[in-house]
Amino acid sequence: MSILFASGFFADESVRTALVVGGSAAIVSALIGVFTVLRGHAFAGHALADVSSAGGSASFLLGVNPLLGFLGMAVLAAGAMEFLGNRRVRERDLVTGIVLGAGLGLSALFLYFDVTLRNTTGAAVAVMFGSMFAIPASAVPLTLAVALGGLAILGLIYRPLLLSCVDPELAEMRGINVRLIGLLHLLVLSLAVALSAMTVGAILSTALLVGPPAAALKLSARPGRAMCLAAAIGLASTALGILLAYDSFYWTPGHGWPVSFFIVTLVCLAYLLMPRGADRSRRAV
């Protein structure tokens, strides 16, 4: 047992915090990720994450909790995409790209100010690739609140969301406000993105959003099952990733390997190794 769990693993406070925050991020991302993939919004999800980095960068400038920074920016960007948005997929992608460009430009500027005005040279790496072990224990309550909030909203809109993914016109006819559901989907997506930006970083948060759902949907097309499976894969990858990152400190003495590397690699492995379900056609629709 001690070979697997390097000494002090469970005693270390930063590890416990990482497990809680990372686990919450993984679960919320996986669950909303299933719907994001089904709706064909993977690019939007990725863009939202990248843009949220501007908020994360700004948070260093303003001395605010990074989670709030990521979240605020994500919500703003989601609003912008929705406002400028379009029914046609190509135009919608273009708009997503433009908002992405604007947001990243801002991120560049804020990070520059972080270095020149606040002397935080590690900001770029922390924002982009995560700072899993640097999350203070005091951040846990807010994190859990955000995660539970996201899960609550998801639980509330589960059935209308599912229907509007599968058949938007049918959903409209049933009296579902498809626009509102779309907005709430974006909101939960923003929450998920903000959480995972803290752990694996803004540009890698897509790994938690798309990876486990893609793996789960390979095996089963049923949303309920896919959601459970995705959450399990996300959680397992995160926990194991944290463990391996902690252990790696002892492999190459004094210098651990990045935890986001382990998590992302595990998620990708899960996807590759997942067998294709009997009822899954050769090409997912």
Next chain:
Amino acid sequence: MFSSFMVNSWIAASLVAVVAGCIGFFVVVRGATFAAHALPLSAFPGAAAAALLGVNQLAGLAVFAMLGVAGISQLAQRERHEVATALSLVALLGLGTLFLSLTSEYAQGVYALLFGDVLGISGAELPPLAISAAVCIAALLVLFRPLLLTSVSPDLAASGGINASLMEVAFLGILALATAIALPLVGALLVFSLMVGPASAARSLTRKPPVAMALSVVIALLTVWVAVALSYLTNWPVGFFVGSFGTICYVGGRAAARTA
């Protein structure tokens, strides 16, 4: 700003803009915005790998960009296109975080690669850059018509004897090379903005395909020149200006289209 050590930057910037304008035309016409964003991020670890192995940076970027293309093409046979792009992107980027942690220049190098650096291209790097740029532009001109037809309808193109999947691979390959060229100057996160912004404005301003591509190049050149100048003057990152101008281009294009 026009001193001798900045000359390289101006030349490099101009070459980058011409390539970005040309390939950007097709990125917009084919609706490949996500791929255009994902490939530079996939290429980015290549810089770190090149530094670790002591190899030419452009080569490292190009190789990883091609790996990104291979990843997307392979996965796209089994998955929706955007899921394939997302998975390929995170896989390579995850690898990139590992390489980055193993190199010694951590924070500063990362920033420059992500957001661009006016001095990102040295004199010694100009010849390979120019040759690569020439290859990209030549390839796009030679393949102009089949690429255009496959963008409109792969089926229609196939009935005319064109191999649509081959065209897609060729397009992605050229995009990958263009990505590697532009990345050191504009930054991995904003290369796509230089491709998408000017082209989206150009398509609203004209109905003729060759003119749209030419306009795309002109607007990209203007964007890059102003971005480099402002970056030099304010010390703010090039990527910020490129991202902002990309947005202005798009909004301007939409406004022009509405009044047309």
Next chain:
Amino acid sequence: MSIFPALSVQSLSVAFAGQDVLKDVSFDLAAGSFCGLIGANGSGKTTLLRSILGFQGKQSGTILLEGVPVAPNRRRIGYVPQKLALDPDMPLRARDFVALGLDGHRLGLPLPSHAKSRAVDEMLAAVEAQDFADQRVGRLSGGQQQRVMIAHALIRRPHLLLLDEPLANLDMRSIAEVVELLRRLAREQKITVLLSAHDMNPLLPAMDRIVYLANGKAASGATADVVRTAVLSKLYGYHIDVIRVHGRVLVVAGEMPPGLAHDPVHVTAIP
């Protein structure tokens, strides 16, 4: 003129995911004929057209174009797919789209030439698209886009023209115009036409042959010979009445198999 039929389909069978879509379909089309490929939605019309083009992966049977297998001869086939979803902002005029029909497969710089512009102008005039030739393809109406796609397909003077549900999204007047346009062009350019539709009535003025698809099987021949109660009943596997009303044809299910509610039609049917 070739001694072989323009198109010869022999024992074509195609299956998807365990389901037989086309079962042993065979028919010949003589050069210059105007043939309607009729069948309900999902009857396999698109599959059949795609098989002729060589797009369908797993198929058994033979398809010959003027006596020669299709693959090397794809240039002899003009294809008009179902409505393309085109971006309204795409920088491509109708004129440019038709020009791509001529040289879209060519590598190298697209240099303008007199011969090319003349050919494009002639084709645009032939389909009566001059008025909107300079508009963006993505902004054309359904009927306008149809004409432009036909021009694109015909500009290289193919021997066979395949159209996949060209009338599906058009209003009644456009339908009549497109059918008349196709009939005229087919006669002028001596092309064999095979077009698919779920309703044969708009095609009756132009059509001299029919291939009727049901249950994955086909009945082919002159319209009058195929569209009869006896033939279609055999194809469907239950009783079909074919009724003519004011020159229009109605294909109606008559006696249903036992267990299903039925409402027999009391009109004189064509035996």
